[in-house]
Amino acid sequence: MSDDIVRMFVNGQAMRGGSLNDALAGARYLGPVRTAPRYRFFSFDDVFPGLAPVAEGGWAVPGEIYAVSYTDLRDNLLPREPAELELSVIELEDGRGSLSMVCRRLPGPDDPAHEIIAPGGWREHRAILTDHA
Numbered sequence: 001m002s003d004d005i006v007r008m009f010v011n012g013q014a015m016r017g018g019s020l021n022d023a024l025a026g027a028r029y030l031g032p033v034r035t036a037p038r039y040r041f042f043s044f045d046d047v048f049p050g051l052a053p054v055a056e057g058g059w060a061v062p063g064e065i066y067a068v069s070y071t072d073l074r075d076n077l078l079p080r081e082p083a084e085l086e087l088s089v090i091e092l093e094d095g096r097g098s099l100s101m102v103c104r105r106l107p108g109p110d111d112p113a114h115e116i117i118a119p120g121g122w123r124e125h126r127a128i129l130t131d132h133a
Contacts, residue, residue, distance in 0.1 A: 004069050004070055004071070005067050005068065005069055006067075006068060006069075006070065006073070006099055007030070007065055007066070007067060007068075007096070007097075007098040007099060008024075008027070008065070008066045008067075008068045008073065008077070008098065008099045008100065009033065009035070009063050009064070009065050009090060009092065009098040009099065009100040010024070010063055010064050010065075010066065010100070010101075011035075011041070011049060011051065011061055011062065011063030011064075011100075011121055011122055012048050012049040012122045013048055013122075014077065015063065015064045015122070015123070016029070016064065020077070020080055023072075023076040023077040023080055024066050024068060024072070024076070024077065025076075026068070026069065026072045026076070027066040027067060027068035027069070027072055028066060028067040028068075029064065029066055030064075030065040030066060030067055031064070031065060032062065032063070032064055032065075033062075033063060033064065033065045033092055033093065033094075034060040034061060034062050034063070034092070034093040035051065035060055035061045035063070035090055035091065035092060035093060035100075036058075036060065036090075036091035036092060036093055036095070037058050037059050037060045037093075038053055038054065038058040038091060039051045039052060039053055039054065039058045039059070039061050039090070039102075040052045040054050040057065040058055040059075040106075040115060041059075041061045041115065041116040041117075041121065041122075042103060042107050042113040042114065042115055042116060043113060043114055043115075043116050043122075043125060044082065044084055044107075044111075044112055044113045045112045045113075046125075046126075046129055047082075048082055048084075048085075049116060049121075049122045049125070050084060050085050050101070050102065050103040050107075050113070051090065051100060051101070051102045051103065052102065052103040052106045052107070053088075053090070053102065054106070060093050061121055062119075062120060062121040063100075063121065063122075065092070065098060073099070081101055083104075084103060084104060084113075085101040085102060085103060085104065086101065086102060086103075086104050087099060087100075087101060087102075088100060088101070088102040090102065
């Protein structure tokens with residue numbers, strides 16, 4: 001990767017087929033990947049998900065990894081991310097680091113968020129919602 005290219009882990013609408021995937025049109029898809037088992041995963045009103053780093057009780061959340069330029073990250077993806085999320089560095093299952101959007105804080109009982117426990121992550125969670133609609 002050149003100095004202008006970074007790894008970006010996505011696990012929601014920016015994945016292939018999602019409504020934000022066009023923000024990664026200039027990025028190179030590197031494949032499916034999971035986080036290290038150090039995260040909880042939340043759905044905010046079933047509109048978008050968020051990772052939350054935790055000391056205990058985390059799991060390996062599935063997603064996709066892209067090689068993206070800082071320019072595309074700054075101009076295309078980050079402006080479309082929800083205010084509840086912020087850019088951070090996460091640990092992938094193989095120990096590498098990657099940029100990713102994470103929850104600004106661990107959602108509490110008064111937040112419009114509920115935990116996702118579907119092993120298939122955001123896609124499986126959304127499929128379950130569709131099946132029950």
